[in-house]
Amino acid sequence: MESMIRLENVHKIFGSLQVLNGINIDVKKGEVVVVIGPSGCGKSTQLRCINGLEQIDAGRIVVKDIDITSKKVDWQVVRQKVGMVFQSYNLYPHLNVMRNLILSPMKVQKKNKKEATEYAEILLDRVGLLDKRDVYPGQLSGGQQQRIAIVRALMMQPEVMLFDEVTSALDPELINEVLNVMIDLAKSGMTMMVVTHEMGFAKAVANKIIFMSNGVVAEEGPPEEFFAHPKDERLKNFLSKVLH
């Protein structure tokens, strides 16, 4: 199967802190890869390296067939292929929902307003928020904002979606509405890389789970195997804390 994201021996250092210490990950087209691990293990950093929000210090990252660690990489091209959703939504507060959605399609992909708006309406309808098209992000709940943020990323018609702890800032009762959107997206065949603490989500939709610890991939495998027979001591320890 075609490889969508490939990390080869990736290293990342913040000052004297070795955050990523030789990561190898391969995400194939249509796969949902869930990354778990204790906080500070480098899982978010690793995600942020894939769309260039952080630069790596050694190793290689290939997105589809573009080597994004080469010097002449065109980030505008890469980032259209790679959508990202953040923990704190990061919607533009000065623009209403519709303008949040159509900004990049119009400015980057040069779509006309009508075309972009129509596509936005289809996606908004899919996440059940079409009636919110004209309100500002500040008037929405966290769950609604995060669903809009997912739609905003999808507006670029990306080939891969990165999710960086997207439910961590949400009140418990709002988590499912966001997870359901992600589950639908996974079922539609989207290639996804998801950093999360939601083990239920991991069990339900992941093709592969990666456990990171101290900047390395400590264990990886399909969810059944992964949860039933963890081998790595750190993983056993971690699972005993997060699974009640």
Place this chain on the structure above:
Amino acid sequence: MPWDIIVKNWVSLAEGLKATIEIFVVSIIAGTVLGVLMGVLRTSKVFLVQITTRAFIEVFRGLPTLITMFFVYFAVPMLFQIEIPSFLAAVIGLTLWELSEIAEIMRGAIQSIPKGQVEAGKAMALNKAQVLIYILIPQAVRRMLPPLIGVYTRLVKGTALASLVGVNDLVMAGKMVVDRTLEPLEVYIFIMAVFFIINYPLSVLSRKLERKLI
């Protein structure tokens, strides 16, 4: 009190008022446009740009506007063998101060916007200029409105300095009426009233915006 002094000298006072308003309007436009630009440059990651704009801002924010104005009016012509008219000298002096103040406010406003906004823009494939134009500047301008109006009210007051480089503004016109009639009370009350009428709405607006934006 003989208020007819104002009425009798209305033509010269009105001419002075017109000059004061012209100085204010030209300076406010020039200072705002240049100040916003300078503020954006001030946040540049290019060290040379950062240090040059910072030096410029520190110098003109720290100088008394009157000294800048005098320098432009008396010293610059000697340096370059050119003549600088009073009106222009007053506008340049005020604008240099005002744009430095605005640049500093703009810098603060840009830097106060959460990092996630820039990251979201980048992740959405916008380039640096687009992030600045569509995400940072619109949000920064909203945040800077209350302090910006503060600068404007100080600018209104600063226009009074123009008379000292020979502009026939409201202050100068009033002074000439006083010299002729020896009636300072009515004339200066009139001038005070004019400044109050210009500035009071600005300060009300600033308070309103502050309440709305926070």
